[in-house]
Amino acid sequence: MKFLFELMMSFFKIGAFTLGGGYAMVPLIQEEVVEKKGWIDESEFLNIIAIAQSAPGPIAINTAVFTGYRLKGISGAVFATLGAVLPSFLIILIVATFFLSVKDSAVVKRAFMGIRPAVVALIVYSVVRLVKSNDVKGYAFIIPLLACLGIVLFNLHPILIIVLAAISGIIKTIVRGEDMGE
């Protein structure tokens, strides 16, 4: 029980201090779980991150579930996940209570007139970085382009797009007859 509590506190700290979410959390988790506590070694941590990225859901939550499960089974997973979720949950409840009561004030409205276009800029910047880091060039643009048009023009559900992408990826390897020996 003492260990479960320690596990929860570790992920609570990680959840409480990582701004921006996603990859921003990875170095913090590494410091806490690998370096400070020595719960998991470096190479296993990389495996956990790889799986946390490829499975659906937030990377921080996935990493918490995986680490907790490896250390203490289902109860470890429950406590680590609670620790990771709780800070967001509590902070957003406070902000939501406050924001919903002030959002019609003139000052808040004017500030958010400026903030909204900045959010667009942040998202566009993220797309630009992803295109660069994934080295999307030439015909590789077709997939993101189709996915984007599917949403914007044809109003498809994003779930449908993910499923179609997965199926086409699998069909492509089968058609090419690539080596399945491994």
Added chain:
Amino acid sequence: MILLRLFYSFFKIGAFSFGGGYAVLAFIQKEIVNLNHWLLPSEFVDVVAISQITPGPIAINAATFVGYKVAGYPGSAVATLGVTLPSFLIIIVIARFFIRFQENHYVKAAFDFIRPATIGLIAAAAVTTAQASIVDIKSALIGIFIFILLYYMKLDTILAIALSAILGLLLYR
């Protein structure tokens, strides 16, 4: 009934949002803005902004916020549980049975296409948030100005939002 619908919507969002971070925006927008009308498009952009300046994953922040707005404290608890549960179940299954799942040939093939599709989903979120946010010349200029600072000066996210709030106060009277 509303609690059940909140749970189901956020469960779907948790179960299919690959790629982390902004990739979840297209899902939240579809389920929360388009299908259930729990948020207006401009409110959705505000939630994204709030998520950016508070700690934690966007998906969790959005679930807590929307749940609270729609059905108070029980709503926030149910929505947050809904968005977390798929991760929890899927990761435990992977940890238990398919540790080597990422090395499976078909899994790799599927992800070769899911990854670029995710970039497209984020681009779509950019387009739809722009429709709700870029309403006049001033807002277009703020957006372009912040993008330039992000791209060329690697401006910090929190500073970007703080700066844009000041610009909003100065430019909108």
